[in-house]
Amino acid sequence: MHANFHDPAATAFPGDAAASAVPSATEPARSSRGRLQILMSPYYGGSDFSMLEHGPARRIDRTSIADLLRNAFVYPPHSVYEDVKVVTYGFSPAQDMHGRPEFHYRFRDADKNRRARRDGLDWVGQYHRLLCAALARSCHEIRMPWLLQSGGKDSTPLAIAASEVRPETTCITYLGGTEENEVASASFVARKLGLRHETLVCDPARAYDRYLAIVPRMPLLTADFALLSYVDLVTQIARAGGDGVIDGMGSDSYFGLSVDRTHRMLSTLARGWRLPAFLGTLPLVERNFALCYVLATLQMERIERAFPGSRFTDAEVDELFGSDISARSRQRLDLYQEELASAHTVDEWFAIAMSLAGSAGGFAKGLLSSSALSMRPAYPFCDNELRDWVYREVPRELLVDPITKANKVLVREHIATRFDELPYVARKGSFRFDLCGLARTRFELVHDLSTHVRHILPGATQWLERNRGRLDNKYHASKFYLLAVVMPWLEHHGSGG
Template sequence: MSASLSEYSNTAFETVRRIQINTSPNAGEVDLSPLIDHAQDFASLDLVSIADILRNAFVYPPHTIYRDVKIAATGFDPAQDLHDNPRFHFPFQHALAPSRPSADAVDDDKLLHTYHHLLCDAVARSTAGMRSPWLLQSGGKDSTSMAIALADVRPDSTCLTYLGGKEEDEVASARFVARQLGLRHEVLVCDPRRAYDRYLAVLPRIPLLSADFAALSYVDLATEVSLEQGDGMIDALGSDQYFGVPLHRQDYILAMLARGLRLPQSIFQSPLVSRSFKLCFALATLQMGEFERYFPGSRFSDVEVDTLFGWTISTCSQRRMETFHADIAAAASAEAVRRISLVVGESAHLAKGMNAAHALSLRLAYPYADPQFRDWIFHHVPSERLIGPGGVNKVLMRQYIGRRFQQLPYVQAKGCFRFDLRGLARQRFDQIYAFAQQTQMLLPGAPHWLETHRNRLDNKYFASKFYLLAMILPWLLSRMHPTTASENVTVDEKVTS
């Protein structure tokens, strides 16, 4: 690391003002407008936040990609000073709901009636300002439950399903649900080239940097909604926090494998390992801590991150976990720890929608974060209707769907990728390599990583890391040289106007 860059990272940047914004739908409507006039320059970047994204695909809250901007994500009180000694506490742990009734003390018909009534109210409130709402309909439980309520209160809505790849083909389920409910249904098939061009086109207007593995899908979807004259999107995320996230056999195996080891990267270069996604994934897990293994996808190891930067920065990223240690230590079960990981990772899961909606001037609704609906589920629904025997999740939601649909064509085994990562690597390698060369001041090791892994990107393990660089590098470049990253990109004029 050069002396000048070292000085920059430690002392040279003087914060002119401090900004903190709410990004938790649980605390009300999210407003990113304070960032519109934020200085988009090199000096304001937080290098540790870049390391966060390379390691975990998101920035550890309350930090952001900018040194002087903090976010009040779920678990952080917006009233506290998040710049100095921020305090985290997650209020939706099972142990914090002692007043829940027993299963034999409630009537299922009344429960389902209340569920429908409150969800309809949540949808109506959150979409009140939308003229033409679009539901991002995956075809799974959450979006199916949402579609049922939507058909009652916003039958003018359109359902939009994204086909990211064969592993996540839920189009049949989504189409069946929409048609049965009388809702219009559309499908957008992933085209990595189109999606990436759309990302570059709106990139200067994306306020904060994150690299969720569905972020490109979301930009693709949001652009499509804008082209179709939609003015708002409905996202069915947010219910896991209070319904709970039961662990299964694979989760326990991965927890045992996660040992925080520093393995020589030459292991991944052998033909046997480099061609096997499962072997790479298992070896990568050995290099992670148990908590960070809960975060989805394959990311750069600490050794790789330090090599990309040219100095030891991964430990700075690791230390950011200290903010969450008190809640993790107090967690009563592995499921409780997993629930905290979901909330911490909210910075990625929700940021992809918030960033895309902001960039395209769309409204965004999270009905499952509605306080009345959320608090009723958390406090007044029996625990057995949240997580059932054998780790069955969202029992009440399943019952609600079952009243309308006797059987749904859910996919039996989901994959981990909602975007064609390998296709992106095939179609955009030279472009990303050029971005890497232009951002060497920040990540001097990025060109070499791309050069040495070019022939391994058909393995999703390496393609995932390529994806992270594809998200990060042009965004950084746009802040270093505002017109460079999106040059020579052909997109629909209606998007860029």
């Protein structure tokens, strides 16, 4: 990889001017001869899906469905519809997404490396003031805000800010499984700050039924592995009278990443090979998550292994569709190759890769779920003033520690003004979900759905029947999850397919 930096101090990012002109979700989507272009990033303001509510049935983009099954999100600027494109951060809203748009990663490392720390400046105090202002702005139209609270280094600063500017905020923590129990940390944070705290324990059947209830109102589709837990949470918040959700996504890109050894090693294993399907059914393999994961990694492109979760192989996707469609999905990566090749470090390469998954999957799950439930999403870390101050002003050593490689050093120092080190500041939590439990409790329903979408996925029923006995392995259960998310949306919205 070689250096080819985009220096924000010298030239403005193409989308910045357009972003400042998009202050809220009231900005209409662009339309041209029936084709739509929709803003789909909190960095650009709100998302308006109203133009999808009317008119004739739109044609499903089958390559986008292949994207979802291969990577759990649709490669931007594409959407699940052929004539609807989305503008995620990295693209400029001024471009025609139906043409040949250009992608440029916004938060390059070049400018960060040249900064010198200015002694005497209260960096933590300034960060706190900007964060409080960002949270207040993002929640100004929300009457009863609820904060998605893991007790970690993203949600804890938001809880600190909320206790000052929106003390009526309720924190809610999702207990999705036994892998990482975040409740104790999150509850302690809320209690010490004087905020109300609630816990929602994952019930995969309940979460899936809540998802099915909102599918008719979901304007577009993502299959992010936190989608069902997110829907479960937002539905719970709506039933409790909340009208807005504070989400801690958005700061990883401009603070920067420090990639651990495991992810670096897995990345080197990605070869894009096409291996025989029987290897995954061998007696010592089919029930071993780690072996299945390695076999799948060998069949991925390097960037695709950077995306989270276990997904269908290219051969399986072609089988599900009954046609050679996986190559068309993989070809969509060509749009990003030049930017990836310009990364100066492995960490920056991973940051560019993860920005794709975050924009098209992570943000999409919140925007689409909130839209379906008429909730207001708030992303304080996407605030322009806060974001630009951190990226343009904060010294490199306060972003990622040069010795320990711990990221978000400034955030950790901010948390330390109120708390000793918390468990999930040291180890990141997430919306865990009981994938095997979903397969166990909703297999018959998903199997029935597969017969209703044969016109798009003719091989889904056979895959489910062949793998039913393997769904106690999280690797195979993850694929079941993808089908469980995609097929009901196709059944309801896919008449134009």
